[in-house]
Amino acid sequence: xxxxxxxxxxxxxxxxxxxxxxxxxxxxxxxxxxxxxxxxxxxxxxxxxxxxxxxxxxxxxxxxxxxxxxxxxxxxxxxxxxxxxxxxxxxxxxxxxxxxxxxxxxxxxxxxxxxxxxxxxxxxxxxxxxxxxxxxxxxxxxxxxxxxxxxxxxxxxxxxxxxxxxxxxxxxxxxxxxxxxxxxxxxxxxxxxxxxxxxxxxxxxxxxxxxxxxxxxxxxxxxxxxxxxxxxxxxxxxxxxxxxxxxxxxxxxxxxxxxxxxxxxxxxxxxxxxxxxxxxxxxxxxxxxxxxx
Amino acid sequence: xxxxxxxxxxxxxxxxxxxxxxxxxxxxxxxxxxxxxxxxxxxxxxxxxxxxxxxxxxxxxxxxxxxxxxxxxxxxxxxxxxxxx
Numbered sequence: 001x002x003x004x005x006x007x008x009x010x011x012x013x014x015x016x017x018x019x020x021x022x023x024x025x026x027x028x029x030x031x032x033x034x035x036x037x038x039x040x041x042x043x044x045x046x047x048x049x050x051x052x053x054x055x056x057x058x059x060x061x062x063x064x065x066x067x068x069x070x071x072x073x074x075x076x077x078x079x080x081x082x083x084x085x086x087x088x089x090x091x092x093x094x095x096x097x098x099x100x101x102x103x104x105x106x107x108x109x110x111x112x113x114x115x116x117x118x119x120x121x122x123x124x125x126x127x128x129x130x131x132x133x134x135x136x137x138x139x140x141x142x143x144x145x146x147x148x149x150x151x152x153x154x155x156x157x158x159x160x161x162x163x164x165x166x167x168x169x170x171x172x173x174x175x176x177x178x179x180x181x182x183x184x185x186x187x188x189x190x191x192x193x194x195x196x197x198x199x200x201x202x203x204x205x206x207x208x209x210x211x212x213x214x215x216x217x218x219x220x221x222x223x224x225x226x227x228x229x230x231x232x233x234x235x236x237x238x239x240x241x242x243x244x245x246x247x248x249x250x251x252x253x254x255x256x257x258x259x260x261x262x263x264x265x266x267x268x269x270x271x272x273x274x275x276x277x278x279x280x281x282x283x284x285x286x287x288x289x290x291x292x293x
Numbered sequence: 294x295x296x297x298x299x300x301x302x303x304x305x306x307x308x309x310x311x312x313x314x315x316x317x318x319x320x321x322x323x324x325x326x327x328x329x330x331x332x333x334x335x336x337x338x339x340x341x342x343x344x345x346x347x348x349x350x351x352x353x354x355x356x357x358x359x360x361x362x363x364x365x366x367x368x369x370x371x372x373x374x375x376x377x378x
Contacts, residue, residue, distance in 0.1 A: 007349075007354065007355045007356070008355040015352075020301060020351075021301045021351055025303075026304060026305045027303075027307070027350070028350055031349075031351055032348060032350050035347065036347075181348065183344065183347035222306070222310045225310070225311075
């Protein structure tokens with residue numbers, strides 16, 4: 001295998017011909033997540049014939065269309081349900097789901113919850129931009145308090161949904177949240193998440209200057225990207241400050257979004273358990289047949 | 294050397310903003326979309342960290358590290374034991 005070193009070689013291997021450039025707006029973070037996924041897949045050295053992408057509806061769900069591999073573009077919020085079907089049909093496939101925050105936590109919330117609870121062996125890459133970007137900027141369940149959207153013109157009063165915390169509580173095997181402006185940690189995290197048996201969730205905080213930024217006085221791309229740097233904090237730093245910091249420091253970091261790996265455990269996945277169950281029942285049947293004779 | 298795919302660039306200028314050594318600038322040429330893609334400054338300060346390549350949302354940048362040729366050190370000390378001409 002030829003070792004890939006530059007982005008040009010990477011694009012030739014992974015991008016579907018004639019699809020690029022994307023339809024994404026200027027300054028959107030979705031392309032960055034796609035590139036990080038490419039690097040992670042490249043470093044793992046997987047055969048792309050065994051990798052299947054599934055996606056729902058939304059900006060993030062257009063990503064499988066740009067990848068030179070099999071993909072499913074499904075109904076709104078049901079990408080995880082379809083992915084479960086693919087994995088059930090052939091557990092040898094590596095199934096990756098690209099989904100957005102509205103798609104995953106808003107419309108398809110229950111599919112997400114039950115896939116995480118059953119610990120189905122898929123990787124969900126959730127790109128969180130705080131808004132339903134493609135359909136015109138409606139308020140998503142993950143939008144921070146006070147943010148303005150077309151359906152919340154006077155500011156959001158609903159408390160936001162913390163998807164990573166939810167996945168931790170449901171016992172997903174791997175949960176991590178990262179921004180898009182620092183490349184190496186997310187690529188490493190993606191590699192770990194893809195290799196993990198069982199449910200792994202990778203949440204990315206991606207800027208959306210057009211639908212979210214413009215309404216929240218962050219229309220300038222540089223300002224919007226800087227917002228993510230100023231309003232996020234590493235999980236380890238947050239915990240240290242909360243334990244040993246002064247009151248002032250605590251007040252400073254209280255409302256910041258935590259980044260990092262939240263959960264990394266090794267529970268048996270759904271298909272592993274299912275295989276064991278089938279084998280057990282087969283043994284039982286053969287014993288019963290033997291007793292009859 | 295840094296290669297820019299001009300027609301893929303949308304002109305977000307994230308690469309210029311995020312470059313740690315401030316080696317990039319907007320160019321004078323216009324691309325198909327009517328934006329000005331970035332270019333290397335004349336005095337090449339690039340240290341080939343590849344941040345712009347990884348962070349570009351449109352995968353338009355490729356960084357090709359130049360092999361830095363080290364000049365042979367010229368010393369006055371000649372190897373001992375060699376034949377002198």
